[in-house]
Amino acid sequence: MRTRRIESSPRAASPSLVSAATSPPALDAAGSRRGFLGSSLAAGAALFVTPTIIRAENRADKLRVAVIGCGGRGGGNLDSVMGEQIVAVCDVNEKTLRAAGQKAPGAKGWIDFRELYDDLKPSAYDAVVVSTTEHTHAFATLPALLNKKHVYCEKPLTHNVREARVITEAAQRAGVATQMGTQIHAEANYRRVVELVKGGAIGTVNEVHCWVGRAWGLQSPEDAQKYGDIVAVQDRPVGSTPIPEGLAWDLWLGPAPARPFHEVYWPGPKWYRWWDFGSGTMSDLGSHWIDLPFWALDLDAPKTIEAFGPPPHLELAPASMHVRYEYGSRGARAPLSLTWYQGKDKPQAWEEATIPRWDSGCLFVGTEGSLLADYGKHLLLFGPDVRDFKRPAESIPPSIGHHAEWVQACKTGTPTTCPFGYSGPLTEANHLGNVAYRSGKKLEWDAAAMKIPNAPEAEKFLTREYRQGWEFDRIT
Numbered sequence: 001m002r003t004r005r006i007e008s009s010p011r012a013a014s015p016s017l018v019s020a021a022t023s024p025p026a027l028d029a030a031g032s033r034r035g036f037l038g039s040s041l042a043a044g045a046a047l048f049v050t051p052t053i054i055r056a057e058n059r060a061d062k063l064r065v066a067v068i069g070c071g072g073r074g075g076g077n078l079d080s081v082m083g084e085q086i087v088a089v090c091d092v093n094e095k096t097l098r099a100a101g102q103k104a105p106g107a108k109g110w111i112d113f114r115e116l117y118d119d120l121k122p123s124a125y126d127a128v129v130v131s132t133t134e135h136t137h138a139f140a141t142l143p144a145l146l147n148k149k150h151v152y153c154e155k156p157l158t159h160n161v162r163e164a165r166v167i168t169e170a171a172q173r174a175g176v177a178t179q180m181g182t183q184i185h186a187e188a189n190y191r192r193v194v195e196l197v198k199g200g201a202i203g204t205v206n207e208v209h210c211w212v213g214r215a216w217g218l219q220s221p222e223d224a225q226k227y228g229d230i231v232a233v234q235d236r237p238v239g240s241t242p243i244p245e246g247l248a249w250d251l252w253l254g255p256a257p258a259r260p261f262h263e264v265y266w267p268g269p270k271w272y273r274w275w276d277f278g279s280g281t282m283s284d285l286g287s288h289w290i291d292l293p294f295w296a297l298d299l300d301a302p303k304t305i306e307a308f309g310p311p312p313h314l315e316l317a318p319a320s321m322h323v324r325y326e327y328g329s330r331g332a333r334a335p336l337s338l339t340w341y342q343g344k345d346k347p348q349a350w351e352e353a354t355i356p357r358w359d360s361g362c363l364f365v366g367t368e369g370s371l372l373a374d375y376g377k378h379l380l381l382f383g384p385d386v387r388d389f390k391r392p393a394e395s396i397p398p399s400i401g402h403h404a405e406w407v408q409a410c411k412t413g414t415p416t417t418c419p420f421g422y423s424g425p426l427t428e429a430n431h432l433g434n435v436a437y438r439s440g441k442k443l444e445w446d447a448a449a450m451k452i453p454n455a456p457e458a459e460k461f462l463t464r465e466y467r468q469g470w471e472f473d474r475i476t
């Protein structure tokens with residue numbers, strides 16, 4: 001492709017965080033019925049009795065938020081809603097729970113979110129933030145939706161296709177404010193790309209290629225070292241390593257098949273590669289990257305899905321693979337193909353260096369030109385005959401911030417930009433890439449019926465087997 005570069009835009013400033021409460025923590029006295037920290041930690045645990053200074057504050061305008069999963073990404077999410085009233089915190093790791101309690105004095109704490117939902121009266125909270133491992137997202141989210149509470153849930157929304165459908169429909173029935181944690185969506189660059197694509201700057205788009213440079217997952221120890229993977233693992237370990245102090249391992253496992261603790265699983269992002277806990281790079285980074293063509297091209301359910309990669313492993317997601325989605329024509333919109341690449345797999349134009357070889361990117365190929373984007377910048381690539389391109393006026397208003405958008409939506413009913421009605425189908429599409437990969441079949445997808453008519457044997461990957469006592473259908 002002969003190209004003329006037109007322009008790029010700088011990364012927008014990250015949305016600012018609301019300020020954290022600064023009151024000193026009070027000592028725990030009564031605790032909840034089940035004891036949020038358990039008796040072993042009660043003495044000196046610096047949490048959970050509302051200090052006088054907070055009680056005296058007028059918090060009528062504050063959202064009462066329960067935060068489930070407070071470490072890793074959950075720590076950032078907690079910080080982002082600290083301007084509201086944090087009434088409950090929950091984490092399976094006591095150390096993390098303590099730290100969350102110190103940030104949010106006045107909150108009550110639990111290590112088991114099922115008990116949080118049993119103990120906390122629906123009248124005592126308005127909203128829930130979920131940042132646990134992927135395999136417990138649906139379990140931590142659904143009770144809130146059934147209680148008609150607003151939910152912010154990290155990406156990917158759920159662990160599998162069926163859970164995504166259940167959560168999407170429950171959110172629709174609840175009519176509450178929802179947002180999936182794809183915060184890149186709130187930044188300026190994605191907005192400008194969407195305006196260009198929707199405005200026809202590159203004509204009719206019939207191909208999209210999204211690739212990410214991260215090569216984490218099942219690969220040789222040499223490749224794991226070469227690509228900076230955080231762990232090199234080829235199979236489920238036979239032995240175990242000591243459970244980190246304070247971690248309730250059985251609760252962490254939740255609905256997943258039981259096994260002894262081993263450091264190859266924990267913490268994130270190590271667990272992302274195990275099918276029992278996560279969905280590999282496809283659903284993890286696909287949540288952010290495929291978000292862009294989903295938005296720009298109004299995508300939803302693909303017609304067919306086909307994956308290309310190494311032979312599938314029963315338990316581990318691959319480091320490298322690619323997946324081709326075909327979308328049929330939708331109303332006035334032309335059919336198109338979207339290809340996802342992870343790890344060593346790259347689009348042909350990247351391999352041939354006819355486009356800049358960005359580490360990760362999204363290439364929209366249209367009848368009039370191409371557009372290359374990543375999280376923070378974009379580049380229009382036109383043939384030599386296009387000379388007088390004029391950027392369209394900005395039509396998508398700036399976001400007030402991904403979390404702030406959700407908080408405002410909870411309070412006033414304004415829309416969010418990644419509600420579950422949008423992010424549920426996005427999550428389904430990403431998971432379908434894994435279903436195609438794991439089944440080794442080109443899938444014809446009947447989205448309405450949630451069936452794969454040409455390969456019914458692949459339908460087992462739309463859901464999973466739940467550990468006894470954790471059956472998902474019991475809470476749906």
Ligand SMILES: NC(=O)c1ccc[n+]([C@@H]2O[C@H](COP(=O)([O-])OP(=O)(O)OC[C@H]3O[C@@H](n4cnc5c(N)ncnc54)[C@H](O)[C@@H]3O)[C@@H](O)[C@H]2O)c1
Binds near residue numbers: 069071091182268
């Ligand atoms: N939006 C982003 O850019 C972004 C970045 C990183 C991670 N994430 C997402 O955030 C989620 C968490 O990822 P992470 O890397 O922070 O994982 P992590 O393992 O580092 O942290 C998860 C936290 O949740 C707690 N937790 C786990 N299971 C729990 C349970 N059943 N109940 C209560 N607490 C539980 C853990 O103890 C830990 O504090 C994932 O869905 C991941 O994809 C999003």
